[in-house]
Structures are given as structure tokens and as C-alpha cells.
Amino acid sequence: MKKCLPKMYKKNIFEVPYQKLKKEGIKCIAFDLDNTIALIDQEKVEQTTIDFIKKLKEDFRVLIISNNYKPRVSSYAELFDCDYVSCALKPSTSGFKRMRKKYNLKKEEIAIVGDQLVTDILGGSRAGAFTILVDPLGIKDLKITSINRFIERRILKSFKKKDLLIKGVYYG
Numbered sequence: 001m002k003k004c005l006p007k008m009y010k011k012n013i014f015e016v017p018y019q020k021l022k023k024e025g026i027k028c029i030a031f032d033l034d035n036t037i038a039l040i041d042q043e044k045v046e047q048t049t050i051d052f053i054k055k056l057k058e059d060f061r062v063l064i065i066s067n068n069y070k071p072r073v074s075s076y077a078e079l080f081d082c083d084y085v086s087c088a089l090k091p092s093t094s095g096f097k098r099m100r101k102k103y104n105l106k107k108e109e110i111a112i113v114g115d116q117l118v119t120d121i122l123g124g125s126r127a128g129a130f131t132i133l134v135d136p137l138g139i140k141d142l143k144i145t146s147i148n149r150f151i152e153r154r155i156l157k158s159f160k161k162k163d164l165l166i167k168g169v170y171y172g
């Protein structure tokens with residue numbers, strides 16, 4: 001369960017201190033897609049997000065690593081002009097590993113940003129990356145996510161008890 005605890009927790013992708021990460025040696029930001037960058041039923045993302053990601057690409061290699069299917073993930077990757085992994089089966093680390101090899105990155109040079117403890121954060125921790133949790137953009141989740149959220153609620157309860165992570169109390 002320790003591996004479900006993020007290293008950093010922020011409200012959304014815009015609040016993450018990217019320059020600090022850069023100074024600490026992070027070279028690649030791997031974003032989750034659904035409810036991290038875009039709402040699950042959103043076909044197009046706001047121009048502000050596109051501009052933001054494009055700006056981020058000046059400092060980092062930006063990737064999308066998503067459990068969703070290729071047509072959706074690739075269309076977003078095209079918008080941002082970045083590489084991606086679809087059907088990543090997070091918390092499996094295979095997508096992270098593939099990208100790490102492809103771009104010759106060290107584990108500790110990658111930060112993952114996602115809205116789910118049991119896929120993004122657990123997968124990122126297992127891959128040895130720096131993990132950043134953000135609040136989900138919307139309340140609606142993909143059907144397949146409901147079981148994850150159920151598990152997540154139990155983990156959050158335990159984290160709260162131990163004063164490790166409280167939803168809405170952002171840290172680090």
C-alpha cells in the first residue's frame with residue numbers, strides 16, 4: 001500500500017512545480033489522460049491545456065501513458081505532438097519501461113502525473129518514477145474505474161488515519 005502513496009499531491013496539472021522538478025533532475029513528464037488532462041467524455045481539450053503542454057515540452061519530454069484505447073489516446077498525443085502509450089494496463093510498468101528504453105531515460109528522471117492511486121501512482125512507484133497525484137478533473141469516471149475508486153477509497157481512509165494523505169490537502 002505504501003506504493004500507492006504519491007510523492008507529491010497537487011490540485012491539478014497546472015499547480016505542479018515543474019521548474020523545481022527540473023532542478024531535481026526530472027527530464028520526462030508522463031501524464032495520465034482521463035480525468036488528469038481531459039474529462040472522460042471530452043473529445044477536445046481546451047486551448048489553454050494545449051498551450052500549457054506545448055510550453056512544458058520546452059523543458060521536458062512529455063508523454064501520455066493511458067489505459068484507454070489507441071484512438072482516444074493518439075488523438076490527444078497528436079494535439080500535443082507527443083509520444084504515448086495506450087492500453088498501458090497500469091499499474092503494470094511495461095508502458096513506463098518501453099518509454100524509458102526508447103528515450104534512454106533513467107527511472108528517477110521520470111515523473112508521472114495522474115488522478116488514480118491504484119493505477120497511476122502504484123504503477124509509477126513500481127516503475128521507480130517520481131509520482132504526482134492530482135485531483136480528478138470530473139466526477140464522472142470510466143466504468144472500469146469504479147472498482148479502482150472503491151479500492152482507492154479504502155486506501156485513502158487508511159492514509160488519512162495515518163495522516164499521510166488527506167484529499168484536498170495538497171502537499172509537496
Ligand SMILES: [Mg+2]
Nearest residue numbers: 032034035115
Ligand atoms: Mg485517470
